[in-house]
Structures are given as C-alpha cells and as structure tokens.
Amino acid sequence: MLASPCCRAPLDDLSCRRCGRGFARVAGVPVLRLDGSSAAIDVAEARYAAGREPWDYGHSAAEVQKYDLLELLCARVLGGASLAVDIGCSSGLLAERLTQLTSNVAAIDLSVTTAARVKQRLGERVTVAAASALALPFADGSVDLAVLSDGLISWELGVAERAAAVAETHRALKSSGTAIFMEYLNPRRHHELLDAVATRFEVRDVIYLHDRLWYVAESASRVLKGTALYQALDRSLAFADALKSLGRRLGPRGSKHLCVVVRKVAAPATAWEPHRLR
Numbered sequence: 359m360l361a362s363p364c365c366r367a368p369l370d371d372l373s374c375r376r377c378g379r380g381f382a383r384v385a386g387v388p389v390l391r392l393d394g395s396s397a398a399i400d401v402a403e404a405r406y407a408a409g410r411e412p413w414d415y416g417h418s419a420a421e422v423q424k425y426d427l428l429e430l431l432c433a434r435v436l437g438g439a440s441l442a443v444d445i446g447c448s449s450g451l452l453a454e455r456l457t458q459l460t461s462n463v464a465a466i467d468l469s470v471t472t473a474a475r476v477k478q479r480l481g482e483r484v485t486v487a488a489a490s491a492l493a494l495p496f497a498d499g500s501v502d503l504a505v506l507s508d509g510l511i512s513w514e515l516g517v518a519e520r521a522a523a524v525a526e527t528h529r530a531l532k533s534s535g536t537a538i539f540m541e542y543l544n545p546r547r548h549h550e551l552l553d554a555v556a557t558r559f560e561v562r563d564v565i566y567l568h569d570r571l572w573y574v575a576e577s578a579s580r581v582l583k584g585t586a587l588y589q590a591l592d593r594s595l596a597f598a599d600a601l602k603s604l605g606r607r608l609g610p611r612g613s614k615h616l617c618v619v620v621r622k623v624a625a626p627a628t629a630w631e632p633h634r635l636r
C-alpha cells in the first residue's frame with residue numbers, strides 16, 4: 359500500500375517506479391522522507407532519543423479519553439479492509455486500536471526512531487513507515503480514513519507547510535473519504551484548525567472534548583509528580599469525567615482538544631460557517 363513520496367508511484371524494492379529514486383530501510387522500517395536532514399526531522403528524532411514515549415499518551419486519563427473518542431469516530435467509517443492511516447503516529451497507540459476495526463492500517467511518523475519501535479511492537483498488523491505529512495507515501499485517492507491527531511497545528515508548521523499537509527491528506531483520500539483532525543489548543547486558537555481544513559474539505563462535525571480543566575488540574579498537580587497521588591489522579595477516568603462535566607458548562611472555552619471530522623467532496627464550501635455546524 360505504500361507509494362513513493364516523490365511521485366506517489368508504486369515502490370519496487372524501495373525505488374520509485376517513476377523517477378527511480380531509492381529509499382533506505384532502517385530497523386525494518388522504510389524511510390520514505392524526501393529531506394533527510396531538515397530541522398523538523400532532527401527535533402522529532404531528538405524527542406524519541408531518550409527511549410520513552412515523550413507525552414505519556416498511554417496512561418493520562420484525558421489522553422486515553424481522546425483515543426476512546428477517536429476510536430469511536432473511526433469505527434463509524436471503517437469496515438472490512440478499508441485503508442486507515444495514522445499520520446504522526448508516535449508510539450502507534452491509535453494505529454493499534456485501528457487494527458480492531460480494519461485489516462488495513464498504516465502508521466507513519468516523521469521520526470524513524472519511533473516508527474521502528476511501532477514496527478517492533480505491532481509487527482505485521484500495521485504497515486509502518488518514517489514519512490512526513492507534507493509528502494505522504496500513499497497513492498492518490500487510496501486512503502479511506504486519515505487521522506492527524508495532535509498533529510496539524512502541534513507540528514508548528516509554517517503557513518505554506520500547513521496548507522501542504524492538508525492538501526496531501528486531501529490528495530491521498532478516496533473521494534468521499536474521511537479525515538479526522540484532533541488538536542490540543544488554547545480555545546482562542548481553535549479557529550486555526552477549522553480555518554486550515556475548511557477550505558479543502560466539507561466539515562462534518564466539530565467536537566469539543568471539554569478537557570481544559572483536566573489539563574489545568576494536571577499542570578497544577580505537577581509538583582506531586584512521582585507520587586502515588588499524582589499517578590492516581592492522572593490516570594483516573596472518573597476524575598477526568600467529573601472535570602469534563604464542569605468543563606462542558608464553559609462551552610468551547612472548556613476544551614483544549616478540538617476534533618474536526620471532514621469529508622473529501624468535489625467542491626467544498628469556501629468559508630467555514632460555524633452556525634451551520636452541529
């Protein structure tokens with residue numbers, strides 16, 4: 359299912375069938391990146407160099423609930439052998455969940471270090487590559503579902519690069535394919551995600567996770583990090599639910615995470631119109 363990131367053509371032994379460009383394999387993972395020495399790659403690799411997952415996504419209650427929601431949304435559109443792609447997969451937690459929903463899952467990350475760990479952990483269940491969202495290693499119109507979670511805005515791309523990542527997602531999707539953009543943002547910046555995707559896609563759903571108070575509590579209790587109390591609160595789904603109920607009362611301002619579900623259509627509306635959203 360992987361294609362060359364240069365011409366989006368099939369790969370023959372990791373060489374692009376169209377232009378002949380060759381790509382390497384590192385620790386069992388194809389490195390399908392066009393620029394081997396960009397600063398963004400160095401940053402991504404440095405994050406994983408210490409050997410552990412940098413964000414504690416697997417345990418923190420708000421993050422677990424984020425994955426629960428993503429899984430639910432993905433289940434609505436996936437079935438059988440649809441191709442689902444986790445873009446910016448980090449340690450592959452979402453990709454792993456996606457294997458319960460379809461037999462065709464790919465996970466890519468800019469960092470070859472984390473991609474190799476995902477490959478080692480998930481084996482043949484997931485097709486893994488080190489690649490960039492700005493030059494996806496998938497053929498045009500080949501993907502049923504793309505998920506960019508804590509990605510598009512978090513990557514701190516320039517304006518043109520952000521637009522390129524959205525255009526790439528659009529290109530790789532089948533017509534009527536779905537993309538899910540999840541982002542952790544100050545509510546004042548939520549519009550940045552909507553602005554970035556609404557020009558290309560039809561916005562189907564905007565979901566606020568109402569998790570802002572959880573993150574406030576988490577950061578206030580960081581002085582307790584390393585203690586049993588901190589760990590209990592950090593992992594408690596009941597505590598997260600209670601803070602969510604309070605956060606809901608604040609409306610969108612009560613959310614750090616915002617999830618935007620979009621669909622590839624022939625002619626999306628040119629402007630995002632909030633009052634029309636569910």
Ligand SMILES: C[S@@+](CC[C@H](N)C(=O)[O-])C[C@H]1O[C@@H](n2cnc3c(N)ncnc32)[C@H](O)[C@@H]1O
Pocket residue numbers: 398402413415445446447448449466467468469472489490491492506507508509512513
């Ligand atoms: C904050 S983590 C998000 C992990 C996961 N998707 C989640 O929501 O829990 C961002 C990941 O995106 C990767 N990344 C950064 N820039 C990228 C790019 N241009 N293309 C693909 N992945 C990228 C990083 O290496 C990192 O693993």
Ligand SMILES: [Zn+2]
Pocket residue numbers: 362364365366367374375376377378379
């Ligand atoms: Zn090529």
